[in-house]
Amino acid sequence: MSTLTALARVQAVAAGVAQPIATVRHVHVADHPLVFIPLTLAGEANAPLAAMIGTDPTAPRLLVVPEPRNRDERFAFAADLATDFLSYIDGHCRETEVVERGPGGEPRPCYRDAPQVWVPNREGIAFVRLLGRFTRFRRAEGPHAVHPSVPLLGQWLTFLADRAEFPGSSLLVAMTEALALHWATGQSATEDRNLAALLGWIDPPPGLSGAQAAALAEDPAIWPPAGPRTDPEFDNARLAPAIAAYHEAPDEPARRQAYAVLAELLRSQLAPTWELMWRGLALLRRLAPGAHVPDRWAADRMAFTEFADSVRTGQARPQPRRDGAVAAARRLHRLERAQAAYVVQRAYDDPLVMAEYRLTGEAFAGTVTHAEPNRVSDSGKKRVLRPRIVVVTEDWMPLPLGTVVYSPARPSQRATMVRLHRTDATTEVELELAGGMGRSLTPPPGSVPAVGEWVTYTTLAHEYRPEATFPAPEETPWTHGGPSDGEPEEDAAEDWAR
């Protein structure tokens, strides 16, 4: 949230339709994403009730759990879901290419594409995480055995949910979050969590304003919740009798009939959201991707490749219930690295995001009024090319002299602020440039901003930060509880009685 986004919200109220807060798309949208909409039974801990899943907008598959409180039915659902999920994932494990990994890293094979799963909202991601937790410790043999695909599904769901925490990752995406990253509505962020209302503002049906569309969307009778929680009214008035009828069916035909009724009922709750998901995807696809989106997707593909390889060779990284001391610290470090990169990339890719930094004085934009592209400095040991330019900006300029700034147009060039001259409405900034101009004493064309060019400079820097080192888990120091023994990963005997 920033003043700029706040202003966009206010403009959306006035315009009656959501306003853009991004000029490019900051998430990757796959050619064939998998849309997954889960529903749970109220009151239970992540008990699946139904789901709609598929890669073809015209052919969703409906999964139904007629008695979500029954253990076997839950695992039957997991096995059923596994067929969709695992075949979708396998479909991405065919073609590889060789990619470089960071400075000094060895080139490695990487899958050309990766799976991408879309859920309606953040709660959908939580569902994936908990379903992963629920299934990954199960065993295909012994007491309480489940279908072999169940623990495998659990591993993959856990991987996706873990990866979704990474800023800028697009393997598992919540639609409301992706949309809210690009549009500001005329309602609050709390209300934006309702997918139908959010889309109502972004893309209202003909003849309706965003506000009207959002108001309609809040009526669960017209737009059922996008899950995983269902509408309590629906539960009481329609779902409960349908489940009861299924239970009480006297014979097999009656049961089949009751099942069909129940399935149709659940389809009616899921189908509107299914449609919204594809509408959301279509809206996002209309935006051109930001320049760094392919880079982040490449990181996703690499993470996917590594995990797929480890699963295939049976050496999947352990996915314990909670992170150990070393795993937690390492993961936090990686998340922070990803966050730092993501923040800079988004600002570099999108002038509207950069505008937020202009407002807070961490960036400025203006016109070049003077340029000395061939200026050479001989104050040091040897003569070096140090062009200077003067930029006139209307932006707020609290940055002190000597600050080093960078331009998204020439990210490898350092610009040092060497002179500041403020007048009433504008500031003249003189910048000395270094880097990004080759080795000779004459800059290549275009490497130094020319007079008249509109330029943006910011203190946000693209820096490569090497990954930190951590002790091995078996060397966890005494300050953090010492080496961990590893915990048993078995809970097949969990009591399910109700």
Next chain:
Amino acid sequence: MRERLARLRGPLPPRQPTARTIAALTRNPGCRRRAVLDSAGVDKQRLAARLGFPARVGQSRFALARSAAFAARVTADGGAELVRALRERLGLDLPEVRYVDLRAEGAVSDADATGVAGAGGERSAGAEEGYRATRATISRLLGRGERGAVLVAHPVMALEVAGQPWYVEPEALLLYAEGRFRVIALKSFAIIDGHADAAQVSAAAIESAVSVLAARHLLDDIGHDAQLVSPEVVLVCPRDFSIDPTAAVLDCRTQLATLRRHLARLARIEALLAALPPDLTFDLALTADGAPTRPPEELAAAVRAIDARYTPECLETCDIAYFCRHEAAGTTAALGRAVQEHLGGVETVAAVLGLADGSLLPPEEQKEVAELLRTAHRVRAEALAAAGVFGEERPR
């Protein structure tokens, strides 16, 4: 004051606050409308319905059933499962635990069909008897210096809210052991791998603080040290995906301080009431069979007589929030606290836009925010123009 509040409420019996509604008072303590309506015990659900902005408060029967099933499982066989969880999870040394169900003993009427105490809203007829029974039981425990541990199920306690005593029937038990009391809160959300939803735990903590405070009042009332009630509450929830209970200790000291603070403010509500029109009432003018006849417009005018402090979070916690939201249309407050803060507190959408495009001359105290808004307007337009996207238009 009591009379005044009764006049505001009309002839309906006061809506009995539950631990949950008392806890909800801390959600938006700056809202005068809510403070007055709650203090007067106005049935906000019916009020909102009559105003044409019904609350969305329905509870799924699956959730209620699960909650009841969990409570039943935990308290079955003299709380055997509960005692096991307390021993295992908390290392409590409980050699033998006597289970006293105040409701089973006939002292408390079974007011609640769900089987979970306190989920209802109407003042239960048996509350007063329940309170007496709870008092008597606790007096007895302390009086005879009971050595063993005792679990008291379905306790009824009391708390003073806005100068009036209210009965509290929490979804909780009292554990008496080693001369001290602990509140045992039963909740049906899951603790999975030691982790539970932070919003639900937060709600449980503040509701439990209501119980602790009420229990302390009760001890005080019967001449015992109120500090015998521990501020550490035991939260009992289903473990992982099962229905087996597990327990965690919740340190509610922060919530206790918060609650005390807000109750103390409500006790001073008199000043607020004094500023209201003397004939103000939220009487729905019910017919004999309970149908409201008060014209909604008149009722709306009465509600508007008290300032609200609407925030979008109210939608989740207050029964008349949809009315307040409607009233707040066109204000920056309706867009959320953070939005309003970033707009420097400018109150309306129209003023923000006017200041931003320069069509509105700012009063002295808004010169600064006007400058920021104009800059924001300019950089936004520049960025959109540079990208070939134009503001205030359909994205398609």
Next chain:
Amino acid sequence: MREKGKDVTIDAVSPAAEAERVVNAVMDDLRSGGHRGVVVDSPPGAGKSTLVVRAAIDLASAGEPVLIVAQTNEQVDDLIERLAAAAPHLAIGRLSAATYRAPERIARWPSVRIATTVTQLDGAAILIGTAAKWATVTEGSWPWAIVDEAYQMRSDALLRVAGRFARALFVGDPGQLDPFSTVETSRWAGLTWDPMQSAVAVLLRHNPDLPVHRLPVSWRLPASAAPVVAEAFYPFTGFRSGTTAAERSLVLAKSGPGDTVDDAVERAAATGWALYELPPRYTLRTDREATAACARLALRILERGAVAFSERAPEGSPVTADRIAIGTAHRDQAAAIRKELGVAGEGITVDTANRLQGREFDVTIVLHPLSGRRDATAFHLESGRLCVLASRHRHACIVVARAGIADLLDAYPSWEPVHLNVPVAFPDGWEAHHVFLSHLASAVTTAG
């Protein structure tokens, strides 16, 4: 916590003797070797660095090299300066990044060597560097380490360096700002090794029996400030001022125009505190009236020729720009104030609470974190933020705020998420703010 029974005698003992008793107990615990770790909590200005220097020299003199882990390069240099002065015979090795350039205050000591790896510093009695630099050392183990500013250090940073030492002394101020992250970290909430905790928190959760000492005397805070800061931010442990009201005074040598700014400055000089209150109004973070008032107050102290008399300077020493700080919650506020100060205010430190941690001035001006806000947030209520801002001064502190903060506190929706098994943090930010504000109520100057 002060032990019961000692309370009676506490004021009969001189602050110096009381502090010495604690320091001796710490040194005894270190020398006994009976504990893997020793923790020392130090309220603002309680002689933490003195203790670190003394412990380092003591341990190093026993013949075994000592590691010192500090959090910033500036803290490292501060410690080196004091170590080198106190024990010129001890060889000190400064572990640094390749880009580090030693300032004159370090370079002038012949006993200090600077290198990028530990092997280049072989033979040093004291090895010192930042936590980030120590984390790059992946081999070797030393018998002792001293971890400075351990409450500012994140648990994950300790994890990376803890393998380098067998035992350690942890020193820090529990009242300061908690470590933070820019990413979502609730995943680890409740774990005893949650990487977001402070180094001390993680240490004590795994080693609850380690001795924890508390330095009982603030040598920085004057007698007017110690009780206020102690009550608001250290409600359970407390501390006292090492100096009496008579030992510190702030004298304004020149007269002023007699406006409300003068009134606030004079009040602060006389009583140690002033609240310069602006009319109530919802404002932007960078409220120009408030930022201008901060600048004006700071400049007025210079203009009035303030002289600080203290036990260090019984003859008085002028309060120059470098002895004044202005503290804010946000960076843009600091930037706005710097702009207001202009050339006249050059040399005055203007910074956020985060960056003022561990620093000391004669006079501070604080832009109240809640000034002009419509709603309080957890960020603005964090007790550590206000504590840092309110405890940097040796003589006086002037708080600048819009009226109406009490109402703002009253309206605060207390509904923070709660995670299981996370120890409750005290003091609660709301309570701390409330206590602090009610104290300031007797020191109000209404701006005009």
